[in-house]
Amino acid sequence: MKTIDVEVLKDLVNIVGEENILKDEVDLMCYSRDCTPYFCMPEVVVYPETVNEVSEIVKLANRRKIPITPRGGGASVTGSSLPRYGGILLSLVKMNKIKEIRPEDFYVIAEAGVLLKKLNEILSKYDLIFPHDVGSADACTLGGLIASNAHGHHGFKYGCIRDWVLSLEVVLPNGDIIRTGSNVLRSNCGYDLTRLFIGSQGTLGVITEATLRVMTTPKYKASIAAFFDRIEYANKAIIKIVSSGAEPSTIELVNRFVLKSANDEFKLNFPDAETMVVVDIDGDSEPSVKPRIEKIIDICIKEKSQKVYGSDEPSEIEKFWKPRLYLDLAISRRTQGKTNIGCLAVTDPCVPLSKIAYVVKALEEIYQKHGLIVGIAVHAGVGIIHPMIYIDVLNREEWKKAKKAEKEVIGFIKSVGGTITGEHNVGLIKIPYTRLELGNNLELMKKIKTLLDPNNIMNPGKLGLDVEDRDSSVDFAYPSYCLDLETNKEK
Amino acid sequence: MKTIDVEVLKDLVNIVGEENILKDEVDLMCYSRDCTPYFCMPEVVVYPETVNEVSEIVKLANRRKIPITPRGGGASVTGSSLPRYGGILLSLVKMNKIKEIRPEDFYVIAEAGVLLKKLNEILSKYDLIFPHDVGSADACTLGGLIASNAHGHHGFKYGCIRDWVLSLEVVLPNGDIIRTGSNVLRSNCGYDLTRLFIGSQGTLGVITEATLRVMTTPKYKASIAAFFDRIEYANKAIIKIVSSGAEPSTIELVNRFVLKSANDEFKLNFPDAETMVVVDIDGDSEPSVKPRIEKIIDICIKEKSQKVYGSDEPSEIEKFWKPRLYLDLAISRRTQGKTNIGCLAVTDPCVPLSKIAYVVKALEEIYQKHGLIVGIAVHAGVGIIHPMIYIDVLNREEWKKAKKAEKEVIGFIKSVGGTITGEHNVGLIKIPYTRLELGNNLELMKKIKTLLDPNNIMNPGKLGLDVEDRDSSVDFAYPSYCLDLETNKEK
Numbered sequence: 001m002k003t004i005d006v007e008v009l010k011d012l013v014n015i016v017g018e019e020n021i022l023k024d025e026v027d028l029m030c031y032s033r034d035c036t037p038y039f040c041m042p043e044v045v046v047y048p049e050t051v052n053e054v055s056e057i058v059k060l061a062n063r064r065k066i067p068i069t070p071r072g073g074g075a076s077v078t079g080s081s082l083p084r085y086g087g088i089l090l091s092l093v094k095m096n097k098i099k100e101i102r103p104e105d106f107y108v109i110a111e112a113g114v115l116l117k118k119l120n121e122i123l124s125k126y127d128l129i130f131p132h133d134v135g136s137a138d139a140c141t142l143g144g145l146i147a148s149n150a151h152g153h154h155g156f157k158y159g160c161i162r163d164w165v166l167s168l169e170v171v172l173p174n175g176d177i178i179r180t181g182s183n184v185l186r187s188n189c190g191y192d193l194t195r196l197f198i199g200s201q202g203t204l205g206v207i208t209e210a211t212l213r214v215m216t217t218p219k220y221k222a223s224i225a226a227f228f229d230r231i232e233y234a235n236k237a238i239i240k241i242v243s244s245g246a247e248p249s250t251i252e253l254v255n256r257f258v259l260k261s262a263n264d265e266f267k268l269n270f271p272d273a274e275t276m277v278v279v280d281i282d283g284d285s286e287p288s289v290k291p292r293i294e295k296i297i298d299i300c301i302k303e304k305s306q307k308v309y310g311s312d313e314p315s316e317i318e319k320f321w322k323p324r325l326y327l328d329l330a331i332s333r334r335t336q337g338k339t340n341i342g343c344l345a346v347t348d349p350c351v352p353l354s355k356i357a358y359v360v361k362a363l364e365e366i367y368q369k370h371g372l373i374v375g376i377a378v379h380a381g382v383g384i385i386h387p388m389i390y391i392d393v394l395n396r397e398e399w400k401k402a403k404k405a406e407k408e409v410i411g412f413i414k415s416v417g418g419t420i421t422g423e424h425n426v427g428l429i430k431i432p433y434t435r436l437e438l439g440n441n442l443e444l445m446k447k448i449k450t451l452l453d454p455n456n457i458m459n460p461g462k463l464g465l466d467v468e469d470r471d472s473s474v475d476f477a478y479p480s481y482c483l484d485l486e487t488n489k490e491k
Numbered sequence: 492m493k494t495i496d497v498e499v500l501k502d503l504v505n506i507v508g509e510e511n512i513l514k515d516e517v518d519l520m521c522y523s524r525d526c527t528p529y530f531c532m533p534e535v536v537v538y539p540e541t542v543n544e545v546s547e548i549v550k551l552a553n554r555r556k557i558p559i560t561p562r563g564g565g566a567s568v569t570g571s572s573l574p575r576y577g578g579i580l581l582s583l584v585k586m587n588k589i590k591e592i593r594p595e596d597f598y599v600i601a602e603a604g605v606l607l608k609k610l611n612e613i614l615s616k617y618d619l620i621f622p623h624d625v626g627s628a629d630a631c632t633l634g635g636l637i638a639s640n641a642h643g644h645h646g647f648k649y650g651c652i653r654d655w656v657l658s659l660e661v662v663l664p665n666g667d668i669i670r671t672g673s674n675v676l677r678s679n680c681g682y683d684l685t686r687l688f689i690g691s692q693g694t695l696g697v698i699t700e701a702t703l704r705v706m707t708t709p710k711y712k713a714s715i716a717a718f719f720d721r722i723e724y725a726n727k728a729i730i731k732i733v734s735s736g737a738e739p740s741t742i743e744l745v746n747r748f749v750l751k752s753a754n755d756e757f758k759l760n761f762p763d764a765e766t767m768v769v770v771d772i773d774g775d776s777e778p779s780v781k782p783r784i785e786k787i788i789d790i791c792i793k794e795k796s797q798k799v800y801g802s803d804e805p806s807e808i809e810k811f812w813k814p815r816l817y818l819d820l821a822i823s824r825r826t827q828g829k830t831n832i833g834c835l836a837v838t839d840p841c842v843p844l845s846k847i848a849y850v851v852k853a854l855e856e857i858y859q860k861h862g863l864i865v866g867i868a869v870h871a872g873v874g875i876i877h878p879m880i881y882i883d884v885l886n887r888e889e890w891k892k893a894k895k896a897e898k899e900v901i902g903f904i905k906s907v908g909g910t911i912t913g914e915h916n917v918g919l920i921k922i923p924y925t926r927l928e929l930g931n932n933l934e935l936m937k938k939i940k941t942l943l944d945p946n947n948i949m950n951p952g953k954l955g956l957d958v959e960d961r962d963s964s965v966d967f968a969y970p971s972y973c974l975d976l977e978t979n980k981e982k
Contacts, residue, residue, distance in 0.1 A: 102843065102845070103734075104730050104843075104844060104845040105843040105844050105845050106733065106844065107843075127734075148679075149679050149683070151677060151679070155677070159654070160677070160679070162683070162686075163650070163654060172935075176931070178931060178932055178935065179930075179932075180932060182841070182909075182910035182928075183843070183908055184841040184842060184843055184874055184908070184909055184910050184913060185841065185844070185873040185874050185913075186642060186646070186651070186841045186870075186873045186874065186875055186910075186913035186914060187841060187910045187912070187913055188639075188640050188642070188651070188690060188839075188912050188913055188914055188915065188916050189910060189911065189912050189916070189917055189921075189925065189928050189929060190690070190691075190692075190916070190917055190925065190929065190932075190933075190936050190954045190955075191687065191690065191691055191695075191936045191939060192640070192653070192683075192686045192687065192689065192690050193932055193935060193936070195653075195683045195686040195687075196682065196683065196686075196687060198683065199679060199681070199682065199683050200681075200682055201681075204682075215736075216733075216734045216735070216736045217736075218736055219736060239595050242597065242707075243594075243618075243707045244707070244775060245706075245707045245709055245710060245774065245775030245776075246775050246779075247774070247775070283736065283738070284735060284736030284737050284738070284783065284786065285736075285782060285786075287781075287782040288737075288779050288780070288781075288782040288783050289779070290778075290779075291776060291778035291779040292775065292779050295775065295776075348679075350673070350675040350676065350677045350678060351675060352593065352595075352596040352598075352674070352675055353595060353596050353597065353676070354593070354595040354596050379677075382676040382677045383675055383676050383677065384677055417674055417675070418673075418675055419673035419675050419677075419678045419680060420680065421678070421679050421680050422675060422676075422677035422678055422679055423677060423679055424679070425679050425680070425681070426680055426681055430680075434680065434681065437673075437680050438680060438681065439670075440667070440669060441669055441670075441671060441681075441684055442681075444663075444669065444684060445681050445682045445684070447942055448682060448939070448942070451938055451939070451942050463681050464681075
């Protein structure tokens with residue numbers, strides 16, 4: 001269903017100028033994908049350069065009831081920035097100004113289209129950092145990070161984006177421009193509108209600018225790699241490390257398959273083990289961090305680690321992180337013809353810390369039972385599990401297996417008191433399971449959505465707010481994708 | 492205007508039993524005050540013991556359009572739990588069960604009426620702590636802390652309550668019981684309903700239970716006290732300390748008047764100085780903290796501190812904190828006949844760190860100009876300013892001065908880019924200034940309020956949601972209170 005006619009196009013040209021509009025099919029194709037297997041063509045891509053232009057575009061879309069989907073770097077793993085019903089794809093990448101850096105006040109004001117990488121490059125000149133090292137750090141924009149409430153590799157210490165946003169400029173679905181919060185480190189005036197928009201994935205308005213808290217770059221970093229024969233030992237060590245008060249910046253874990261693949265691929269010479277744990281720790285100086293490194297190493301040894309390495313050499317730290325950061329490369333070389341499809345909706349369940357070992361083993365079993373290859377990485381300090389499965393994407397039966405496993409895993413995660421999404425948010429790909437997760441809270445969300453966006457123009461078809469399936473009104477990058485498990489009806 | 496008739500009372504008795512209802516005037520009086528000078532009589536006090544009872548009470552109130560005001564420890568400094576329009580005072584203090592402690596998962600599930608002090612007493616048996624040491628720690632309940640998004644003395648390191656709440660049980664204004672978030676350390680499924688209720692001060696529903704993150708009790712604590720001839724030097728030192736990466740748990744500052752009063756009263760033998768800065772630091776052990784203590788001391792010396800003390804002796808740390816924690820006692824002994832009235836709406840403005848010295852001096856001048864005695868304490872790591880003024884509460888002219896100064900200070904805070912409330916929230920006492928702070932955001936808040944509570948039964952008359960004055964429909968503890976500056980109309 002087309003929503004953009006000649007008149008709308010003319011209006012858009014009037015707002016942003018011909019040079020800030022894409023309408024050729026080949027150009028539009030570039031905006032039809034993210035990191036999911038879904039495919040949704042926009043009808044037009046618009047690049048506003050100012051908040052007033054965004055406001056004018058939103059007003060136009062609202063008047064004409066045109067879907068409008070904001071997009072930053074397009075690095076979402078949830079389909080959140082795919083234009084499910086066509087309409088306007090609103091690219092924020094030309095709103096990329098860093099407006100103010102206040103080193104003495106520990107904040108920065110930046111537009112939504114600023115790349116995280118760029119922000120940190122510029123902050124580094126002031127010896128400052130915005131400490132969110134998400135997997136997509138090279139590609140993602142601040143707006144995308146905030147809209148999805150992203151969480152970096154070192155979120156154990158540094159929390160989610162939510163914890164670092166002081167103020168937001170937002171264009172509401174009616175075109176009104178608001179500024180939430182305040183440019184100070186603490187603000188507590190009534191309802192937390194800032195956090196209403198953080199994580200709303202573009203469904204309540206367009207985030208155009210943010211004031212972010214920043215901090216001094218840590219001066220000393222070290223890392224510990226520990227190998228365990230049994231994941232249960234690792235789990236116990238992890239809990240002891242969190243309990244110890246050693247305040248690491250992250251605790252990561254990979255399963256045997258990831259460790260083995262990386263060991264083989266990168267010739268790391270790590271021991272063969274059931275699990276590998278990497279603990280990072282940072283601080284102002286070596287003397288204040290060193291005692292804590294020793295404490296963490298002691299814990300690992302006491303909890304039966306077969307081998308523990310510790311280092312503050314950047315090249316060694318990089319080596320410790322190879323299995324975690326390059327698991328996709330390592331595994332895909334070993335599974336010819338198979339492609340990492342994430343795990344559909346199972347990208348980031350979060351479980352209680354005491355259940356990590358149990359859950360990782362159960363997931364391995366479930367995927368194995370379904371004949372699927374899985375690599376598992378865990379943000380073990382907070383309990384977020386990242387399984388990654390590899391299938392032949394041209395084989396319909398493999399898609400079916402993946403979907404059956406997905407359903408079983410989600411049910412299992414709920415049965416152990418976990419959440420279906422600890423990190424990536426819902427977007428498109430987790431819609432079938434949002435009701436299971438949220439129950440009647442979904443109705444409350446729908447009411448808030450309707451209150452702010454009665455015409456449902458802002459990123460429709462996401463979060464389960466209007467439709468509770470993910471496979472209608474979308475295309476799929478692979479023709480073998482199986483539409484419906486129950487009916488076996490093919491796409 | 493009475494809202495409670497015989498029939499309503501009978502219904503309430505049916506829900507909670509005769510023993511859980513207060514209706515005698517003397518009893519009701521105890522619930523008519525908090526830490527503000529306001530006075531609002533409830534018509535009945537009800538003590539539910541279960542969430543289902545809360546739900547039934549709220550349904551009844553909603554059906555009969557009766558105001559319902561939740562109350563925890565009654566320790567609010569904003570008037571947030573005063574029953575402005577009478578009706579039902581819902582005391583949560585009998586919902587005081589700690590339901591589950593999960594030391595390995597680092598969370599606790601507790602009902603809203605649990606005292607913070609009690610929670611920490613019980614957690615200490617597990618070597619755990621909920622690290623929010625608010626000024627009212629002896630009296631406050633978890634529900635009250637969460638409803639106001641409180642911030643403790645060590646919030647520089649430990650953030651606000653917001654950062655520690657994983658899940659909430661809330662009774663909505665229609666009586667529905669919802670559970671937000673998830674009992675895991677990271678949850679990111681759609682809109683952040685948890686943080687919509689945190690800080691909503693009982694206007695969107697009744698918080699009945701929460702899952703809170705907890706941590707291991709820090710094993711080593713130390714404190715540094717530094718004295719500066721000029722507050723500008725102190726300000727520079729504070730910024731350097733934050734920049735240093737030494738990661739203290741708090742940085743506090745008091746002005747000369749507070750320091751002098753405490754010095755005289757408690758015979759502390761501290762140097763006479765324009766300002767005193769106290770830096771706390773904690774961690775897992777002495778070796779990892781010690782280098783950071785030395786760094787902080789070095790910074791203070793380099794930034795021209797006339798005298799710096801450091802200690803890890805509890806008695807010394809207590810001494811360093813005396814001016815901050817007992818300023819009211821020290822000052823009131825020196826201002827016979829004058830009472831600390833906080834500063835009306837000016838209890839907790841927050842300003843950029845680089846402006847602390849400028850703001851403290853300006854506030855001293857403003858209050859002095861109006862002939863008022865003021866003591867100032869600052870959470871200097873985050874920029875929250877606590878001025879405290881002392882007046883003869885029986886003297887109408889003094890109230891007038893206080894109100895004139897309040898208005899001037901609020902205007903000044905906004906002019907330097909600050910917020911009117913960084914910590915305590917709005918409640919009743921800051922209502923006249925919420926529009927100045929929020930602009931049109933207040934309209935968005937009103938819409939959310941109406942969406943959830945169309946009959947305006949939940950804590951009406953607060954946050955500026957329905958009325959934008961604070962002096963109608965209330966009584967005042969002092970007959971000399973002057974109602975209106977402009978018209979000079981007396982209460």
